[in-house]
Each structure stands twice: as C-alpha cells, then as structure tokens.
Amino acid sequence: MIRIDWHCLCGDGLSSHVDRPEGPECHGHCQKTDHDCAGRGYRPIDQTRRTPAISAIFAAARQHFLPRAFTCDLSTDYQTLLDYDGRFVWVLRQSGTELYRLDDVTPEALDYSIAAYRYWTGEGRSRGDLDEQRVYVWDGESLQEHSAEEALFILRDTRHTLDPLNAGRS
Secondary structure, three states, rough: OOOOEEOOOOOHHHHHHEHHHEEEOOOOOOOOOOOOOOOOOOOOOOOOOOHHHHHHHHHHHHHHHHOOEEOOHHHHHHHHHHHOEEEEEEEEOOOEEEEOOOOOOOOOHHHHHHHHHHHHHHOOOOOOOEEEEEEEEEEOOOOOEEEEHHHHHHHHHHHHOOOOOOOOOO
C-alpha cells in the first residue's frame, strides 16, 4: 500500500504543516502568496476525481509499491492530469515520479523535458546512482511500460514533429 502525501490547498505538502498549541502553522512556500494558509492548517486537495490516466498511473504505482519516497509527486501528477488528457511519458521511481507532457507543449518545453528525462533515467550516471524505476507512455487511451530508450525516442520524435529544423539539439 502506498500512502500519498497529498498537497494542501495552499500548494505545499502535509510535511510543511504543523499543529501547535497556539494553532496550526504552515512553513511552506505559500507564505505571503495568494494561497497563504494564514493559520488555517493543512487542508488537503480534493482527490476524488479519477480520469483514465490518473487511474492507470495509480494502478502502476500500487502494482510496484513505488514511489517509496517523495509520494507527493503522485499528488502533483494527479493535479496535472485533472485538466490534461493528452499523451505523456511517466517515470515511476523509488524516489518520486516524473511526468513529461507530449501534447500542447512548446519545443522549448520539450527540450527541457528531454534533458530532465535523460538525467532521471540515468544518462551519464552510474547504475549505482539510480534507484529502481519504471518508464511508461500514456498514448491517450492506455498506459504501457517501455524501456527508457523507447520513451526517449518518443520524446525526441515529438520534439522533431514540433520543430523539425531544430530538433537535433536534444
């Protein structure tokens, strides 16, 4: 069973909130923003909606008992997928998740995604530095496990489709 560290309505995780005899406090990034907790304490986001993509990533996480740390990444993925029904590459790691959108993104955003993906899946790092991970691609209908190399090809191919003249940079 995986316990998800759901975000508060302020945008910070449960770990940023503490209860004191004087009242609840938030020590997160929300302070002095439009989302400031202002002493109201931890108020978890609504987590009852399930799109097919959300259900699929949660099923994969349960199946592999991942992530074991940084489970708030699942909360971030949940919030991202509530209003996004496009394709994506999703990396499920022992220490969190990574989600890379493939639709409705700019070439620059995909350049960043490719660089981040290559880092998180271990390009240039020793195997000992990598934690357990699984790579998936959501094609708009189903979540399929892929090798890290296959998913990188999909990211690069998507980048090439957006801007064929400059796709070789990634």
